[in-house]
Amino acid sequence: MLKKILTKIGVYLLVLLGLSILVFIIARVIPGDPARQALGPRVSEETVQNLRREMNLDKPLVTQYLYWLKGAVYLDLGNSLQTRRPVITDIRQYLPATLEIVLLSALFMIIGGILLGIVSTKYTGKWLDGVIRVLSYLGIVSPSFLWAVLFMLLFGYLFPVLPTTGRISQSMAAPSRIITGMYTIDYLLQGNIAGYLDAIRHIILPAVALMLGGMAQAARLTRGNMVENYLKDYIQAEQAYGVTENRLLFKYLLKPSLIPTITVMAMDIAAIFGNAFLVENIFNYPGLSRYGLSAMLNKDINAISGVVMILGLVFIVLNILSDLIVAWLDPRVRLMGGSEE
Amino acid sequence: MKSKKAIVIFAALFMLFSAVSTQAGAAAVDTSIPEDATIVRTGEDWPTYYDPAVGSDYSDSTTQCNVYDPLVFPQQDGSIKPHLATGWTVSDNNLVYTFTLRDDVKFHSGNLMKASDVAYSMNRLLEIGEGYAYLYKDVIGKCYAPDDTHVVFELKTPFGPFVYALIRFMVVEEALVTANYDKSAATYGEKGDYGKTWLLTHDAGSGPYKTREFKLDEYFLGERFDDYFLGWNADAPQYFKISNMTDPVAVRTAMANKELEITDELQPLENYNTMDAMDGVDLAAFSNSNTFNMMFNTKAEFSDDVHLRKAVAYAFDYDTLRESIYPGALESRGPVAVVLPGFDKTIPAFKQDMEKAKAELAQSKYAGQNITLNLTWCAEVPEQEKIALLLQSNLSELGINLAVTKKPFGSMITDAQSPDTTPQISFVNFASPYFEAGGMLRTRYHSSSCGSWEQMEWLQDSKLDKMIDDALATVDDAERFKKYAEIQRYIFDLCPTVWGFNWLEKRAAQTSYLTWNAVTATEKGENYFMPMGFAIYAHDMTIKK
Numbered sequence: 001m002l003k004k005i006l007t008k009i010g011v012y013l014l015v016l017l018g019l020s021i022l023v024f025i026i027a028r029v030i031p032g033d034p035a036r037q038a039l040g041p042r043v044s045e046e047t048v049q050n051l052r053r054e055m056n057l058d059k060p061l062v063t064q065y066l067y068w069l070k071g072a073v074y075l076d077l078g079n080s081l082q083t084r085r086p087v088i089t090d091i092r093q094y095l096p097a098t099l100e101i102v103l104l105s106a107l108f109m110i111i112g113g114i115l116l117g118i119v120s121t122k123y124t125g126k127w128l129d130g131v132i133r134v135l136s137y138l139g140i141v142s143p144s145f146l147w148a149v150l151f152m153l154l155f156g157y158l159f160p161v162l163p164t165t166g167r168i169s170q171s172m173a174a175p176s177r178i179i180t181g182m183y184t185i186d187y188l189l190q191g192n193i194a195g196y197l198d199a200i201r202h203i204i205l206p207a208v209a210l211m212l213g214g215m216a217q218a219a220r221l222t223r224g225n226m227v228e229n230y231l232k233d234y235i236q237a238e239q240a241y242g243v244t245e246n247r248l249l250f251k252y253l254l255k256p257s258l259i260p261t262i263t264v265m266a267m268d269i270a271a272i273f274g275n276a277f278l279v280e281n282i283f284n285y286p287g288l289s290r291y292g293l294s295a296m297l298n299k300d301i302n303a304i305s306g307v308v309m310i311l312g313l314v315f316i317v318l319n320i321l322s323d324l325i326v327a328w329l330d331p332r333v334r335l336m337g338g339s340e341e
Numbered sequence: 342m343k344s345k346k347a348i349v350i351f352a353a354l355f356m357l358f359s360a361v362s363t364q365a366g367a368a369a370v371d372t373s374i375p376e377d378a379t380i381v382r383t384g385e386d387w388p389t390y391y392d393p394a395v396g397s398d399y400s401d402s403t404t405q406c407n408v409y410d411p412l413v414f415p416q417q418d419g420s421i422k423p424h425l426a427t428g429w430t431v432s433d434n435n436l437v438y439t440f441t442l443r444d445d446v447k448f449h450s451g452n453l454m455k456a457s458d459v460a461y462s463m464n465r466l467l468e469i470g471e472g473y474a475y476l477y478k479d480v481i482g483k484c485y486a487p488d489d490t491h492v493v494f495e496l497k498t499p500f501g502p503f504v505y506a507l508i509r510f511m512v513v514e515e516a517l518v519t520a521n522y523d524k525s526a527a528t529y530g531e532k533g534d535y536g537k538t539w540l541l542t543h544d545a546g547s548g549p550y551k552t553r554e555f556k557l558d559e560y561f562l563g564e565r566f567d568d569y570f571l572g573w574n575a576d577a578p579q580y581f582k583i584s585n586m587t588d589p590v591a592v593r594t595a596m597a598n599k600e601l602e603i604t605d606e607l608q609p610l611e612n613y614n615t616m617d618a619m620d621g622v623d624l625a626a627f628s629n630s631n632t633f634n635m636m637f638n639t640k641a642e643f644s645d646d647v648h649l650r651k652a653v654a655y656a657f658d659y660d661t662l663r664e665s666i667y668p669g670a671l672e673s674r675g676p677v678a679v680v681l682p683g684f685d686k687t688i689p690a691f692k693q694d695m696e697k698a699k700a701e702l703a704q705s706k707y708a709g710q711n712i713t714l715n716l717t718w719c720a721e722v723p724e725q726e727k728i729a730l731l732l733q734s735n736l737s738e739l740g741i742n743l744a745v746t747k748k749p750f751g752s753m754i755t756d757a758q759s760p761d762t763t764p765q766i767s768f769v770n771f772a773s774p775y776f777e778a779g780g781m782l783r784t785r786y787h788s789s790s791c792g793s794w795e796q797m798e799w800l801q802d803s804k805l806d807k808m809i810d811d812a813l814a815t816v817d818d819a820e821r822f823k824k825y826a827e828i829q830r831y832i833f834d835l836c837p838t839v840w841g842f843n844w845l846e847k848r849a850a851q852t853s854y855l856t857w858n859a860v861t862a863t864e865k866g867e868n869y870f871m872p873m874g875f876a877i878y879a880h881d882m883t884i885k886k
Contacts, residue, residue, distance in 0.1 A: 032751025039471055040397055041754055041794050042774070044478065047470035054528070082388045083557045084395075084541055090558075149590050156594035164594050165586065284584070284591045286559045294387065294558065299751060 005320065012316040016309070020072070023308040024065050027301040034299045038081035055079075055302075068305065077309075078302035082294060087306040090291060095310065096181025097167060098276055098287035101207050103182075104200075106269045109211040109218060113265070114258070116215070117222025118249060124227060132219060139216025145278035147209040152282060155205060163202050165284040172198045206283045210275055214268035218261055225257035259330050266322030270315045374553075374564075374580055379884040381578040381855065383603040383877055384586030384595075389561060392540035393462065393511035394469040399606075400583060401472070402509075402874025404561050407581050409511035409546035412440055412459070413504055415776055417858065419682050419870040421505060425454065425512060425547075435499035435816045442490050446570045448514040449544060449551040456486030461515040463494070469535055473509040476774055480506075499814035501821045505682075505777040508872060517545040549573075549880035550581045560584035569880070576856075576883035583877075596622055596849060603857065603877060604849045610668065613847055621853025625860040626669055627869035627876065630678040630773040630781065631844035633667075635716075635732070636797040638767070639837055640760035643712050648705035650836045653714075653766075654691045655698035656735045663842050666727050673840035676785060676832045677825070680843065680870045682818075683778025685826035688833055691840070695738060702739055713742040716766040717756065720749045725768045728841065732766075750794070758792050760799045767797045770844070776872045778825045779813050786832055798837040805831060846876070856883040 035051040036043075052058050055078070056067050071078060077087035120132045156164030163169065167183055172195060175186035184203070187195035229235060230253060238252050276289035288307060295303035327333045374380065383403070390396030391404040414424035423429075426440040446454040463484040466474050480503065483495040496503065521539035522532055529535045536545075542555040547570070550563030563581040565573065586592060587605045589612045595601035596616050604616065617624050637644040637653075644650060663670045671679055675688035702708060716732070718725040726747065733743040746764070748756070753769070756762045773780040783790070787809045790796040808831065812824035850860050859876050862869035869876070 032749055033755065036754060037751050042397065042475040043471050044475065047474075050528075084390070085538065085557070094558075152590045152594055157597050160598055164598075165591055165600065282588055282590060284586050284588065286556070286585075291558060298388075 005323070008320065008323065012319070016312050016316065019312045020069065020305070020309060021065065023305050024068060025061070027299075027304040028061065028064070030299065032299045034081055034301050037299050068302075072309070077306040080295070080303040080306075081300040082298055082303065087302045090303065091288065091306055091310055092181070094286065094288040094291045097183075097285065098273065098280070098289055100182040100184060100199075101203050101210065101276065101280075101285070101287060102269065102272050104203055104207040105211040105214075105272050106265075108207060109214040109268065109272075110265060112211070113215040113218025113261070114222055114254075116219035117226060117257075117261070118254065120219060120223040121226040121230070121253075122245070122249060124223075129223075132223075136216035136220050139212045140220070142213070144210050144213060144275040145282060147212050148206065148279045148282040151205045151209055162205055164205060167202055167286060168195070168198050169202075202285075206276075206279050206285055209279050210272045213275075214265065214272065217268060218265050221261045221264055222257060225260055226253050229253055229257050255329055259326055262325050262329070263322050266318045270311075270318050273311050273314055374562075377886065378579045379576075379886060380580035380582060381602045381877075381879045381882055381884070382582040382584065382600065384592055384601060384605045385583055386587055386605065386607065387585035388558060389583065389585075390472075390541065391544065391555075391561065392537060393472060393513060394466045394474070394535070395472050395537060395540070397472045397509075399873055402872075403877045404583055404874075405511050406548070406875050407550045407563060407877070407879055408544045408548040408552065409513065410446070410548050411510055411512070412442075412507050415508050415872050415875050417862065417867075417869050417871065419680060419776055419868070421508060421776075425459070429504065431816060435814070436496045438494045438496070438503060440492050440494070442492065443570060444490055446547050447568045448517070448547045449566055450514060450517055451568070452514060452516065454512065454514070454547055455489045456492040457489070458515045459492040459512050460484045460486040461518075462512045463510060465513070465518070465535060466510065468529065469537070473774070476506045476509055476780075499816060501813055501815045501818070502775060502777040502779040506775040506780070508775060508875075512547065513540075514545040514547075549577075549878075553580070558585060571880065573880075574883055576885070578879050578882055578884050581879040592616075596851070599851060602851045602855050606846045606848055608847070608849070613849060616849040621851055622849050623852040623860055623864075624847055624849055625857065625863045625869075625876075626845045626847045627859050627863060627871065628671060628678075628680040629844060629846050629871065629873060629876075630681050630776060631846070631873075632673060632678050632771055633670075633728075633841035633844070634769050634771055635839035635841060636767045636769055637837055637839075638760060638763040638765050638797060638799055639835075640799045640801075641763065641765045643707055643714055644765040646705045646707055647836055648701045649707055649712070650839075652698045652702040652705065652739060653732075653736065653741070654836055654839045655694045655701060656739050656741075657691070657732055657839055657841075658693045658735050659691065659841070660693065661731060662728060666724055666731070667842055667845070669845045669847075671843035671845060673842050675829045675840060676838065677778045677781050677829055678773060678843050680868075681773055681776060681778045681781060683822045683825040685829045687826070688829055693735070698739055702741075711742075712740070713744060714766055715744045715746065715764040716768070717746045717748050717753060717764045718768040719753060719770075720747050722768075722770065728768065754794045757794045757797050763797050763799065769794060769797065771795065772873055776870070778829075779809075779821070782825060782828055782832075783809050783813060786828075786837070800835070800837055802835070848876075854885045856885075858882075 035048050035057060039048055039051060056064050075088050079085060080087050080090055083090055116132050120129045123129045152164050155162045175183055175190055175195060179186050179189055183199040184196055187199055235252060238248055276287060277293045280287045280290035281293055292307035295307060385400035385403060387400060389400040389404050391401060391408055393405055393409055396405060410425050412424060412426040413421045415421055425442055425446055427443055429438055429440045431438055442456055448454060467478055480496055480500045481494055482497040486492050518536040521536050522534060523538045524533040526534040542557060544552045549566055549569045551566045553564040554562045561583050565579050587607055589609055592604050592608060593612055593615060597619055613624055616622050637650050639645055672690045674690045677684045716729055718729045729745045733745060736743050753767060774784060784795050786796065786800055786805060788801050788806050791799050791801055808828050812821055812828060815821040815824060850857050852860050858881060859869050
């Protein structure tokens with residue numbers, strides 16, 4: 001099993017290297033001069049040339065990439081043209097904010113998706129199943145930014161019960177010590193309940209907007225797998241033994257039915273990072289995705305590479321985690337991995 | 342066994358969080374402000390660089406004038422008044438300007454401003470070469486302080502609008518900036534980074550608001566500087582905040598919830614109308630020097646012919662543009678924005694007249710030929726697409742084909758570098774770098790700006806260059822303005838540009854509790870001409886609690 005995981009990590013590292021080459025080239029071949037864009041149209045050509053030299057933009061592409069790769073190995077991703085400070089400093093500031101939303105979103109997605117799937121299975125063919133089906137389709141076909149705009153108008157404008165911009169309220173101080181960078185956790189660690197509640201209120205709407213599509217998909221998948229497994233012999237046997245329906249659903253049916261759902265959900269969580277690009281912008285939420293979007297619009301080449309690499313890394317970590325969870329749930333996978341060892 | 346695996350997974354998650362929580366252990370500053378504090382919050386396009394030697398964009402300029410001070414300050418009627426300076430003298434040869442400074446100006450550190458701070462600020466700006474340095478680099482030869490209350494600018498060549506141009510020159514405290522040089526960088530030799538990194542998020546100014554908190558990519562929060570040399574109205578806002586908020590839905594919601602006092606100037610028309618209908622919200626609409634230009638490449642086939650250019654100018658439907666696409670925008674009359682000192686009021690405006698257009702086309706050397714013009718519009722300004730389609734429709738009546746291309750502004754800048762790559766027509770918004778006609782004439786039509794986005798016309802007219810140089814070297818305002826008038830008529834006859842309209846800067850504001858001169862002037866129908874950024878000078882606003 002360990003060997004299998006190590007092999008996968010090796011493959012993923014190669015993927016990451018390929019991704020770095022791809023994003024490096026794309027960031028540099030899209031039209032526009034990043035140095036000129038950073039300094040503005042009226043700055044003298046001499047000043048622009050100095051910045052190009054400073055950023056190695058005057059060197060061949062391969063040399064530029066090697067410089068970048070060498071720096072990246074030591075976590076030096078170069079300076080951002082927008083914030084004029086190291087990209088890694090920006091990532092350290094913005095990533096925890098995005099992670100905070102993504103984690104809450106993932107939590108909602110997992111719990112909501114699985115629960116809706118179970119309820120749908122239990123009431124297969126009944127009206128509740130039909131309602132969940134329709135709502136799920138609606139969730140799947142509607143993009144996150146649409147939900148974000150709707151929530152913004154609904155909860156910020158018509159029924160202003162939840163904050164719609166920023167991370168915390170104007171009158172609230174940031175956590176006195178930044179420990180994880182995630183305000184909800186930092187407030188809790190400091191015992192600041194008012195701060196925690198304020199921070200969590202700010203992330204509810206973006207988190208819900210981000211998870212609806214994934215939750216709907218998870219609900220459909222869970223239901224489909226559970227209904228399929230319901231007809232299998234071992235379930236029929238359990239029924240014949242007189243096992244109660246709830247016990248049957250949760251103990252014998254859910255676990256094997258979750259395996260494909262978990263793999264898809266891991267990808268959905270990665271997709272949340274991608275969807276957050278627009279959602280963070282709509283809620284004016286200072287996270288990594290909004291930073292990435294701004295970097296792309298301003299041709300901030302180092303920031304683009306940094307953000308994409310972080311997203312690639314997140315994708316890989318989630319893949320590995322889903323493999324581990326699937327192996328934990330499915331003895332066949334675990335044993336196959338074991339025999340290879 | 343299962344619980345062990347769960348622990349491993351949670352441990353992995355925890356390690357991931359720990360790895361990304363990079364500010365571990367960092368102490369945050371308490372930036373909360375009292376619930377009953379008065380604040381003016383505005384949104385603007387980001388990023389913001391308020392270091393006076395670095396920033397020159399809208400949000401930069403707005404923040405700068407609230408945190409720093411210039412020697413002279415623009416007034417509502419377009420004129421200027423002494424600010425940090427009490428007055429100035431000019432030498433007989435018009436090359437030496439000596440400014441006398443106030444002796445009661447305190448920096449936010451509590452130290453008094455001296456002339457050496459002013460000289461240092463100018464020299465730093467020129468050496469770094471960013472921000473508004475382009476206004477001064479070809480003009481100023483030397484800047485020094487002979488004593489604590491006088492600063493001398495020695496010019497390379499006489500420059501009439503010099504004092505007007507100084508509204509963009511903000512003063513920093515030398516001792517504070519020097520103490521914060523990052524010597525690990527070698528960009529500026531022994532000066533290290535010249536304090537650029539520190540000044541990204543800290544200030545060394547004397548302006549009405551001092552930095553309370555600056556979160557890059559999020560917001561700047563300033564608090565009232567009690568020792569501000571102009572004093573305070575008791576009802577002036579205690580805090581000033583400018584944040585990265587331009588998304589229409591977010592802006593509209595924030596205005597409805599009174600979480601934003603003044604919007605940015607880039608909202609869609611529909612959004613302004615919706616906000617205007619909200620209780621306690623009104624629109625301010627005031628002129629700045631921003632103009633919309635259709636620049637003809639005068640070195641390209643077809644657009645090199647003055648008659649063809651005039652045919653296009655007469656064919657365009659200006660009324661639809663100003664009534665439907667940019668309602669309320671002012672009529673453009675020639676190459677200078679109509680609000681600028683030095684604008685010649687006798688210049689007529691082009692109006693749509695298809696008969697005249699056909700007559701001009703008939704006089705063109707391309708008459709009778711199959712004419713196709715290439716037009717590029719700026720992807721960052723979506724409304725320009727409507728203008729392009731309107732022009733396309735107008736020109737089809739003349740039998741001229743218009744091929745329309747959308748390009749990011751960065752690509753347009755690249756295209757502008759050579760007459761061969763510059764399209765026959767380019768749509769560009771342009772604002773004068775300082776509030777005077779000379780700034781517009783030199784930047785837009787002098788040969789020195791060819792190759793930049795500011796002059797895609799490629800006029801390269803030596804007679805015009807001489808006229809502009811001569812006018813700019815004239816120190817007497819009346820005489821200089823007379824020369825500007827001649828230049829404007831000369832350019833008008835060449836018709837290198839279709840001057841579409843003069844912008845009307847629109848912003849929604851919470852007028853139920855905020856008093857802002859821009860809204861008051863709009864309501865009274867008075868002039869409110871403010872250079873970019875200065876309209877949001879929070880010191881002059883008041884808030885009812």
